[in-house]
Amino acid sequence: MAKITDVARKANVSITTVSRVINNNSHKVHPATRERVLSVVRELDFRPNALAKGLHMKKTLTIGILIPDISNPYYAEIVRGIQNVADKAGYSVTLQNTDGKQEGIIRSIYLLREKSADGVIFSGGIITGYETLSILRELKERVVVIGRHEVDFPAVMADNMGGAAQAVRHLIGLGHREIGFIGGSDGSTTSLDRLTGYRNALAQNGLPFNEKFVRPGSWNPKSGYLMAKTLLKGKERPTAIVSANDQMAFGAIKAAKEAGFSVPEDLAVVGFDNVPLSSYFDPPLTTVEIPIQDIGAASMKMLVGLLSGSKFEKRKVFPTKLLVRESTVRNPQIRFDNPKVPR
Amino acid sequence: MAKITDVARKANVSITTVSRVINNNSHKVHPATRERVLSVVRELDFRPNALAKGLHMKKTLTIGILIPDISNPYYAEIVRGIQNVADKAGYSVTLQNTDGKQEGIIRSIYLLREKSADGVIFSGGIITGYETLSILRELKERVVVIGRHEVDFPAVMADNMGGAAQAVRHLIGLGHREIGFIGGSDGSTTSLDRLTGYRNALAQNGLPFNEKFVRPGSWNPKSGYLMAKTLLKGKERPTAIVSANDQMAFGAIKAAKEAGFSVPEDLAVVGFDNVPLSSYFDPPLTTVEIPIQDIGAASMKMLVGLLSGSKFEKRKVFPTKLLVRESTVRNPQIRFDNPKVPR
DNA sequence: TCGGGTATGGAAAACGTTTTCCAGACCTTA
DNA sequence: TAAGGTCTGGAAAACGTTTTCCATACCCGA
Known part of the structure; x- marks a missing residue:
């Protein structure tokens, strides 16, 4: 690969001048010289070595x-x-x-x-x-x-706390009293905050916090599936689940269907994140959107x-913004997003 | 940040020696000296600057x-x-x-x-x-x-061609004669090869290639959704669809359901790739697995x-390996994977 | 005591840039 | 014509390493 000395030699100038030309340095160089250098740069396809540059510039x-x-x-x-x-x-x-x-x-x-x-x-x-x-x-x-x-x-x-609270309030508004939660178990503030938001919303609405309805997941569909299974098998089961992310919600829905529950009629599920696929799921996933990108x-x-x-x-x-889809309500677009839909 | 000269000075040696010690050079250095250098290295938390190193070593x-x-x-x-x-x-x-x-x-x-x-x-x-x-x-x-x-x-x-052919043969084996294809439209060899595999398998089984059943997608769920919609709306429609990737298959299934078709009874769908979520979809997606990682x-x-x-x-x-799930056959595990399941 | 090897360490060049002086040529003005 | 300024360009240091020689000290055998 061509280096600056090659360019300098071929253009009959010093490397200083070459450097000045390619960096548009404020130090003046004669237009004719500049052109000569530039043409050699093109000819040799010269690009300054970033290592050398970085070493000197500390950037x-x-x-x-x-x-x-x-x-x-x-x-x-x-x-x-x-x-x-x-x-x-x-x-x-x-x-x-x-x-x-x-x-x-x-x-x-x-x-x-x-x-x-x-x-x-x-x-x-x-x-x-x-x-x-x-x-x-x-x-x-x-x-x-x-x-x-x-x-x-x-x-x-x-706003993880706020988002989780939104989800819970939505479910309470739909009449749910027994709301489960599948969270993260990695000790991250994200999982902590989402759990806190869930608890706060329950408390603010006079609902008890029931430890039995809370499960530690590990953010992937499989753990959502497994955790939902344990939540649903007892006699005393939640009628709705808030999942700390969409992936686990997908797993939870699968578990519900396998257990013979239909979503949302028998079990409402809310996810978190709004990953690209969540609107394509069946039922489309109600989720707390966060603007990830x-x-x-x-x-x-x-x-x-x-x-x-x-x-x-x-x-x-x-x-965050709660996106209401069919995993919590049938025909949500009629009730929420698009009142103009024929009824 | 400490540099090699700092270490050298503090350890009372030359930078040459420091370099030898930290790179385990074959050139011998006295054990006592080595220890002295290493202790200074630890003390100053010295790490060689990768830019300088790379500049010299060309690596x-x-x-x-x-x-x-x-x-x-x-x-x-x-x-x-x-x-x-x-x-x-x-x-x-x-x-x-x-x-x-x-x-x-x-x-x-x-x-x-x-x-x-x-x-x-x-x-x-x-x-x-x-x-x-x-x-x-x-x-x-x-x-x-x-x-x-x-x-x-x-x-x-x-083996994209082989994989697509597998998918088509599977569908033919299930009795499908009108098989649609949603491919890529980016001109990539991947989309080309998958289409070719589809055509080959049709030909080998004496089925005609019907241009009307082929659509160009752009690899995302939305395009799968849109393309499937156009495939399904006519009078003459395929009874099965092979999608060039799972994402578009997800979209296609959504479109099918919206059009009132149930999957797999009214329309069978096969995806490609086996992305992590495909087994959690409803119905779980039959797909051509490729070992991406x-x-x-x-x-x-x-x-x-x-x-x-x-x-x-x-x-x-x-x-590739065809994973048969419920988007093409009900209870596939009974028929294929696990004959021991009680029937 | 000498010759020659071994053990250990250092000086300096090299990697490819940028930038700080410095210097000569030329022009302008009085 | 001299003084001083403006243009234009180069030499050399610096960035932080690795590596090639080279140098000294020491030891051993004869």
């Missing part, structure tokens, strides 16, 4: 994303949102799988530091333990977190602000 | 992945498979969105070249046009492609082989 235009698992559609959407903004801002993105484990987080951060990543976006899993916290702090002024965390980094999050995008915008030293808000909370 | 332990869109679960699984292998082999991964467009591909490759990525894995979209081909060729010996492409790079792929993993293994100069097979085709 790589690269950021790292720390997520537990890209095959979870939630994180895939987050990443997509981040990339959309990153591309425009000229940043490349390197992906780090943490599996949600501290060890993975630590390894990833060290790696990003070695590679001189300009910044880091952290999403999923929990930040805990002295080591994690201390090496993360070392990156101060370069980290944005997604979700609520016990750290003082700039953060983007959804927007959250990703906002986190990247925040990081760009952070890195460029410009002003920006250090905390952004996105509201 | 960055970084590879790039080119995909159209990470929010498509198929690509998410591919990436996951790649990462699993990359992590073990010590490689970092940078993600490039191409949107399936040549312009995006070109931009991405230039970027990876600038950043001195050691290699590239290309998946999705088509390689076409002189420019793309020529810059890709420049990276020769560093590229692995996923899918069949008109280039001579090492490649990993699934394995394909990703194999491509990375191939790339590692390529980069390390060791021997490896330059072409790997994964077989």
